[in-house]
Amino acid sequence: MPTCVECGTAVSSLYTEYSKGNIRLTYCEHCQKLADKYVEHDYVIIFVDMMLHKKPVYRHLLFNRLPYRDTGIDPNVFKLGILLILFDVYIKWFRLEQEGAVAEIGFAQHPLVFQYLYILFLCVTEFMSFHFGVRLIVSLWYGGRYAILKYNYITTTLIISSFGKMLLILMVIWDYTALEYSWHLVYFIVFTSNIEALSVFLDTGYLPTTLVILFGICCRMLMQVAFIKITGDSALVTLASM
Ligand SMILES: [Zn+2]
Structure with a gap:
């Protein structure tokens, strides 16, 4: 299940897609922040935030970006x-x-x-x-x-x-x-x-x-x-x- 990168709470979806390329990011009901701002960010921002040791970026990579796997690694x-x-x-x-x-x-x-x-x-x-x-x-x-x-x-x-x-x-x-x-x-x-x-x-x-x-x-x-x-x-x- 997708996870809010800010507080770690499970959310139903990260965004709603109205048409191709037209999406609206979901707000987390728990912390009232964007559930996953990194959906719209490119890899440079993600890399910089990894360098800055930000927890949300790791939640994004581990819980939202990588497809879930029961066994083995991506x-x-x-x-x-x-x-x-x-x-x-x-x-x-x-x-x-x-x-x-x-x-x-x-x-x-x-x-x-x-x-x-x-x-x-x-x-x-x-x-x-x-x-x-x-x-x-x-x-x-x-x-x-x-x-x-x-x-x-x-x-x-x-x-x-x-x-x-x-x-x-x-x-x-x-x-x-x-x-x-x-x-x-x-x-x-x-x-x-x-x-x-x-x-x-x-x-x-x-x-x-x-x-x-x-x-x-x-x-x-x-x-x-x-x-x-x-x-x-x-x-x-x-x-x-x-
Ligand atoms: Zn949250």
């Missing part, structure tokens, strides 16, 4: 997830090269394809462990609170709100040295966006949502430690710390 969100993993691979590789760690750890002795697959596997594992960590703590903490908890929407929420990594594309265009520490800022934006979006989906406060995200990050770090233990390769220490 194909476009899935593609974004793959893109985000590839960005992670790029960042790790770039930082290894920049810090001269490639030669230092003997990583460069391996074929290029091996290096790429090696980092890709690590990034996929990190991605999976973070998402499953968040799902796990939500099921333990909030399992009894909701009649139905859609875990596929938790993954969707985390992927959409990690859009900030896309900003790293600027590293390709701009001077690398000027953006030496930019990934710290990017990761902070992703962290806070994850909290904002998940608090919208779970309808919870910032503190519990922050703890949920931190638990997911801890799971990701534990997986990195497990990697180091299993392989016993010092190369992973450098990779995992990024």
